């Protein structure tokens with residue numbers, strides 16, 4: 001196991017968890033006053049399904065150094081927690097795997113009437129994988145695809161996952177790549193299709209209100225209406241973890257997921273204290289099962 005890869009991915013996972021838990025504070029309309037004034041709510045902030053599943057990705061990489069789909073599916077099912085607010089499609093897959101012993105491949109293919117899920121669930125959990133393989137972008141694309149199809153086989157969901165993983169890799173290994181250059185670099189590695197087209201459209205957007213209106217903020221919880229907006233925020237605000245999360249949460253929508261994705265990408269960046277310490281202390285810690293160090297043999 002490569003300690004540099006592990007450290008990068010763990011930073012991304014921490015950033016994603018803090019973003020997820022921060023964004024989840026604003027699912028409830030009573031907290032929107034805090035959003036307008038950018039006032040941090042008191043802790044503990046609890047993270048959701050995004051982090052729970054990202055922990056499985058991290059744990060599999062930590063143990064195997066690659067995405068073993070059988071092991072990943074087992075980990076998703078084993079750690080399924082109804083209180084983490086999973087989407088209905090993923091909930092169904094994980095419950096059927098756990099309770100009835102169905103194979104993930106069959107369940108993922110059958111989702112959404114046989115078209116496969118195009119939800120944002122593959123993208124929301126993948127940033128640590130991008131950080132792990134940041135030194136090898138071909139591998140990022142390959143492993144992100146493998147991780148996505150365990151639950152999400154629709155091309156949009158896969159493209160969303162690849163785009164987020166590539167962005168996290170670039171954030172980690174090439175942090176000077178920002179703005180339009182970042183959007184272009186991510187689009188260049190994203191499979192052809194509607195997600196890539198929308199990432200290319202994002203380069204012409206100049207402010208966050210327009211980004212939210214034109215790109216979407218996850219109201220449909222699809223990869224297409226979630227990932228391009230997140231990438232726009234990272235491209236334009238990603239030098240500042242707090243500002244990028246406030247910008248995303250202020251736009252509304254699926255804010256735990258937009259902030260999880262953004263936090264995972266920005267958190268993959270080099271340097272200590274990428275995540276503000278007062279945010280980190282408010283956030284629920286990561287689970288021991290995910291982060292335990294695997295002894296080197």
Ligand SMILES: [Mg+2]
Pocket residue numbers: 048049050084085256257
């Ligand atoms: Mg969530």
